[in-house]
Amino acid sequence: MIRRGTFKVTGIAGALALGAGLASPALAQGWEPQKPVTLIIPAGTGGGADQMARFIQGVVQKHNLMKQPLIVINKGGGAGAEGFLEMKASAADPHKIAITLSNLFTTPLGTGSPFNWKDMKPVSMLALDQFVLWTNSEKPYKTTKDYIDAVKAGEDRQFKMGGTGSKQEDQIVTAAIEQQTGGKKFTYVPYAGGGQVAVQLVGNHVDSTVNNPIEAVAQWRAGQLRPLCIFDAQRSSYTAKVTEKEAWSDIPTCKDSGLPVEYQMLRGIFTTKNATPAQVNFYVDLMKKVMATPDWKEFMEKGAFNQTFMSGPDFEKWLTSAEAQHADLMKKAGFLATQ
Amino acid sequence: MEELNALFGGFAVALSAYHVLLMVIGITLGVIIGVLPGLGGANGVAILLPLTFTMSPTSAIILLTSIYWGALFGGAITSILFNIPGEPWSVATTFDGHPMAQKGKADEALVGAFTSSFVGAIFAVCLITFLAPVVAKFALRFGPAEFFAVQFLTFASFIGMGRGSAWKTVASMCLGFALASVGLDNVTGTLRMTFGQDELLNGFKFLVAVIGLFGIGEILSSMEDGLKFNGAAAKLRMDAVIRTWKQLPKMTMTFLRSCIVGCWMGITPGGATPASFMGYGIAKRLSKRGDNFGKGELEGVVAPETAAHAAGTAALLPMLTLGIPGSPTAAVLLGGLLIWGLQPGPLLFVEQKDFVWGLIASMYLGNVVGLIMVLTCVPLFAAILRVPFSIIAPAIVFVCAIGAYTVNNAMFDVWMMLVFGVLGYLFNKLRYPLPPLVLALVLGDQAESSFRQAMLVSQGHVGVFWSNWLCGGIMTLGLVMAFWPAFQALRAKLAGNGAVARPA
């Protein structure tokens, strides 16, 4: 009960600060959650989105950023369709927000589930998650070129790429790489989670992976995995040493290494479709507060996230183009739902 | 010796009044979570996680793992008393635990379950203490083909042991597989058997089926027989602990087998639920009293509980050393480690020695504290059976409904629970065995995924399952197990003919 009290004080203070700081006070004054806010994760426990959502929950509670509690629920059925359909169905309930990953685009395209990101209201982009091409450090591939040359020289489907899920981000990146390997395909092996994928690579059950940095960093530091290149336009901005010799910024971009593929995954927050601007603003502001904490900065660095914040029209523009990009990539790879 | 020194250092960290208090709190919460099917260990851990940010990582992990121990202990309680598995890994405990309760021996079943949980956990912790690096390396050898081999072995050790009609067993098991295939196919990303229904996207979840088949089915059977639970009138005697412990030394081999099975399944990581089934199956095969299993045999409680707890504990090892969570609860713990700035993985044991050994020491202590707590409460738990049936029956339906709802937060699952309840009642009546159905439901999906992953890796060659000694060995053992009943029947037949000499 004491906790409730302090929540109230900081909550009101926060709302006042928000009112003062925004250009249109009429919109910002009004709204604050009246009951616990549910954060829906359209993925299972333990994955990247789950970790980030639970981290946000932790930060919100630790720093008393919201008067009402934040409840985290996993709704990962049907590659996340379950969570998205729940958001769509509760369009009138502004006490629901969702964290998204690439399945925001890939699930409706790949399974034909009836929803679209426009069935929700975009709040803000939190970060972009990177993808890195990893191989086992026992293997002789020192650079991207070594590896791609080996794939080109090998038999079709000889090289095995491990990844999370089917027809999702990892397989899309794989399909994009296949366009640069002179017609040689990978055998894509889908696993349940990113952590398992990294371990399968350490155990030499697959030849390479496109794990997110946070999923494979432990094995990199232990010298079991080797990062070949990062699927971003620029090198990572994190220069602190991760292993004894290398930092995230030491990994070359794939483009510079002769593999012109770029892909990043959205980590963003959405609320329900009928949310008013005041309600959206509340969440935008909440996320800004979360991102201002030192905990968040540390989390970003650990996972080598690309820290890009967007909200409002910028974010919607980004989403529209990302959707088109996914539709294009999936069409080329033949991943679109056939029904 | 280095390990021992480090461990004693760990005890020095873990053994403070503050930490013991945290353990008591955590275990109490855990038992509540384990009892209620609506709350899983993951809930408890996730909810307390934010509160632990103000603590040191060691204190925090002690609090959180204590919930885990409590939940492992607690799952057995409702299985034994009401035939409702509070957690998936306590399904196998119902097979003999509930019949024991019906015979008025609920207290013995509870003591047996708690004690064997403790033994399983301690065995697994010892393994972690001394063999962690070796075991972690071993776990790396497991690819899709090896995973499938382990799942196949689990099935093989369980099939062919039911009583009654073989065709009913086949039908029941196949129904389990068919239900398991509903939802998203993990390998190709296509939807199966959903027919455009959003409710079916998530498939039929194990817990919903189990709550319905066992819990609601049992209520219906009890109602049909009259408004009471059998065994409700059991006398409560305070010497249950001693009475039960006297019977346990005879079961040393069962303990040992289940410990090994559990650790194996926890590390590979098959998980606690398959481990409990496999522990039960193997004990039934090899125990002298195996024929009485299913009728209320203490050994039938000991075997699955030991295996489940050993597996649940051993599952923490791949999480710490490899960063793969062995269970949803472990997954949430993993998230916690990351937030505290501890990176699970090969270097954790090198860089965070204090934390790791504090954690391992707390595993010993947490289980000791837990055992003392739950054993003291046995009369209390057993007394629940004396609550009038007309209160307990609707209350159980209520709790089951909560449990079914929380699996996916969907009312659809509550309706499915009622349907499964009717099915459970009919199956019981017509002697369709339920365990094969349940096992197929929990393992079917995973086994199919592993099989198809293995096929992708091998480009469609089935020979991959015999491509190395590990995988081939497990597969061969599985085949032997699968055909064991046939061997036995054959041998019995030959012996029956009289003329054939028995092997010396």
Place this chain on the structure above:
Amino acid sequence: MSSNEEAEGRPLASYRTLDIAVAIFFLIVCAIVMTDSLRLGISWKPNEGPMPGLFPFYIVVAMGIASIINLAKALPHTEDGGETAVTSVGLGRMAAIFVPAVIFVLATNFIGIYVSAAIYIGSFMVFFGKFPVWKAAVISLAIAIVNFMMFEVWFLVPLPKGPLEAALGY
């Protein structure tokens, strides 16, 4: 207590009838799964192994064969099969808990699980346990409130709630 007497009641269904009904249920499931498996493809692709429909298809084929055998075994009139499986009294007792349970689940959609459960438990106690109304009211409310505190307040697990909880601010 009349409920504890071994009242036989009118026989409603024999084991034979139930066996046949369940076998037919299995065959229906079988047909449904087969239809969708065929849509998904049941062949073995050279480089990839089984297609998504292969396993479910052969599983239900096995199930179908087993069910047909079960059906064939159940059809002849035997002494065992003719025995009464369900009596009117037994069915009545089961209905006494099951029908209210269905109403309870239905009502959950409108008035939330806690209020619905309190009514369900309370009325069951009054009508079948012959408890005095006040006792039933106290106990059923207590169970509902304890669960409410546990799930909504303590563990923050949101369950279906109705107008009453909304009025209380949840």
